[in-house]
Amino acid sequence: MNGIGIILWWISLLFYSLSFVVCTRSDPGYKNNNHKNVSELLDNLLRGYDNSIRPDFGGPPTIVEIDIMVRSMGPISEVDMTYSMDCYFRQTWVDKRLEYHSTKGDTLALSISMLEKIWKPDTYFYNGKQSYLHTITTPNKFVRLKMDGRVLYSSRLTVKASCPMNLEDFPMDTQRCPLKLGSFGYTISDVLYRWNANRTVDIALDMKMSQFDLISTPSGNGTEKMKLGEYSTLDINFYLQRHMGNFLIQVYGPCTLLVILSWVSFWLNREATADRVSLGVTTVLTMTFLGLEARTDLPKVSYPTALDFFVFLSFAFIFATIIQFAIVHFHTKYGSGEVYFNEDSSSEEDDDDSGSEDPNRIRSVGNLDIRRDPSVRSLQMSIIEVPPPPRLNNGGMGGSSSSGEGRTSSSMRNPPTPPPPPNWASFCRKQGRKHFLEMESVNSVSKVDQFARVFFPVSFLAINVFYWYSYLYKNSPHL
Numbered sequence: 186m187n188g189i190g191i192i193l194w195w196i197s198l199l200f201y202s203l204s205f206v207v208c209t210r211s212d213p214g215y216k217n218n219n220h221k222n223v224s225e226l227l228d229n230l231l232r233g234y235d236n237s238i239r240p241d242f243g244g245p246p247t248i249v250e251i252d253i254m255v256r257s258m259g260p261i262s263e264v265d266m267t268y269s270m271d272c273y274f275r276q277t278w279v280d281k282r283l284e285y286h287s288t289k290g291d292t293l294a295l296s297i298s299m300l301e302k303i304w305k306p307d308t309y310f311y312n313g314k315q316s317y318l319h320t321i322t323t324p325n326k327f328v329r330l331k332m333d334g335r336v337l338y339s340s341r342l343t344v345k346a347s348c349p350m351n352l353e354d355f356p357m358d359t360q361r362c363p364l365k366l367g368s369f370g371y372t373i374s375d376v377l378y379r380w381n382a383n384r385t386v387d388i389a390l391d392m393k394m395s396q397f398d399l400i401s402t403p404s405g406n407g408t409e410k411m412k413l414g415e416y417s418t419l420d421i422n423f424y425l426q427r428h429m430g431n432f433l434i435q436v437y438g439p440c441t442l443l444v445i446l447s448w449v450s451f452w453l454n455r456e457a458t459a460d461r462v463s464l465g466v467t468t469v470l471t472m473t474f475l476g477l478e479a480r481t482d483l484p485k486v487s488y489p490t491a492l493d494f495f496v497f498l499s500f501a502f503i504f505a506t507i508i509q510f511a512i513v514h515f516h517t518k519y520g521s522g523e524v525y526f527n528e529d530s531s532s533e534e535d536d537d538d539s540g541s542e543d544p545n546r547i548r549s550v551g552n553l554d555i556r557r558d559p560s561v562r563s564l565q566m567s568i569i570e571v572p573p574p575p576r577l578n579n580g581g582m583g584g585s586s587s588s589g590e591g592r593t594s595s596s597m598r599n600p601p602t603p604p605p606p607p608n609w610a611s612f613c614r615k616q617g618r619k620h621f622l623e624m625e626s627v628n629s630v631s632k633v634d635q636f637a638r639v640f641f642p643v644s645f646l647a648i649n650v651f652y653w654y655s656y657l658y659k660n661s662p663h664l
């Protein structure tokens with residue numbers, strides 16, 4: 186029993202040792218523990234490392250190199266005078282304490298937990314308003330370590346910064362939106378900022394802004410004097426040129442069309458008071474609406490913008506057409522706003538050429554076609570004969586005063602309808618003729634209208650040429 190047990194024990198021992206040898210042979214990497222090797226390396230690096238002290242403490246200032254890769258820009262808000270951008274913000278510096286030697290690769294990509302353990306510059310944005318680090322799915326940052334101790338620290342930020350805008354040339358303006366950054370605590374004796382010489386500011390190739398074109402991004406460096414010392418700073422300016430298309434569609438086009446619409450009034454009859462006034466008032470109201478609408482996206486700046494000038498110009502033109510009509514209307518003597526009848530044309534016919542004209546010809550009077558039949562003619566006559574002949578009345582009254590009472594009473598009782606004096610008909614005809622001639626001469630096309638038909642379009646065109654030339658020339662890219 187004992188011997189068998191010993192033999193079994195030996196066999197199992199042999200078996201186990203054999204299997205162990207086979208296993209290690211089949212997996213040669215099992216013992217070659219790379220992870221352990223790097224962890225060891227990092228442990229060694231951080232042994233005695235104080236992350237509250239900057240590199241080269243007591244020596245020359247640490248130089249922090251910065252570069253920015255802009256992923257997207259916007260929104261750019263005129264109301265708040267801010268702009269936002271999404272960027273990769275990269276900082277590199279050399280920390281001699283983190284030098285190491287390794288056979289595999291010269292860069293170590295490390296987790297962000299390493300960041301907590303090493304020194305980092307305390308960079309901040311001078312004109313930043315509400316910037317944040319993206320944290321989905323993990324904080325968007327990484328750190329890489331090179332053999333010579335250079336640390337590359339990159340993070341993805343959305344920077345919202347103030348951008349003081351001058352909107353005098355809006356919407357043909359180019360805005361300069363600055364970004365200024367520097368150390369919060371270290372003065373120039375400790376930390377200096379420099380742009381990365383190879384790539385200062387990169388713009389993503391597929392970046393598109395709805396309202397602006399990014400035309401240039403000049404960058405510079407400088408120092409900022411504060412109470413507790415001088416700080417190294419970097420600055421970059423984003424020159425943004427506004428797209429005009431939206432405003433052409435929304436404001437300039439409709440305004441121009443409204444002004445042209447208001448000129449229709451000059452080609453309408455001077456008697457068409459209702460039409461011309463309603464056209465004028467409608468265009469003024471629409472223009473008011475457009476003018477208010479144009480300013481909704483803008484802050485309530487105290488100065489007029491270029492857009493305001495145009496809206497005001499259009500408004501003034503439309504307003505002027507109403508004033509122009511008021512002048513025309515003031516000089517219109519007859520039939521203003523009313524349907525009027527033509528003069529009794531039979532008298533005219535009798536005088537000159539009765540034989541040549543067809544008595545059943547259709548006459549067009551204003552909007553009415555009046556067939557010349559006796560009833561219409563009598564109506565026309567009655568309109569013309571509205572003022573009673575003054576001579577007839579005077580004669581009757583004079584007669585009553587001079588002669589006896591009986592005669593007066595009899596004339597009062599049955600009012601006499603004396604036949605008009607032989608020359609009355611011709612007098613009436615002459616009066617009518619005179620009216621007709623006056624109507625013809627006064628209600629001809631107004632001189633003011635004729636003048637306005639040329640003056641308004643030409644002056645509008647001239648002012649437009651001046652307006653567009655001055656603003657577009659001023660804002661042509663000459664940066």
Ligand SMILES: *[C@@H]1O[C@H](CO)[C@@H](O)[C@H](O)[C@H]1NC(C)=O
Binds near residue numbers: 217222225
């Ligand atoms: C890492 O392991 C290799 C062998 O696999 C060894 O030659 C090297 O010295 C090790 N490095 C460190 C820093 O321990």
Ligand SMILES: *[C@@H]1O[C@H](CO)[C@@H](O)[C@H](O)[C@H]1NC(C)=O
Binds near residue numbers: 379380406407408417
């Ligand atoms: C700006 O940077 C250059 C090197 O890129 C440097 O020589 C110069 O001193 C810097 N200017 C300031 C004011 O820091």
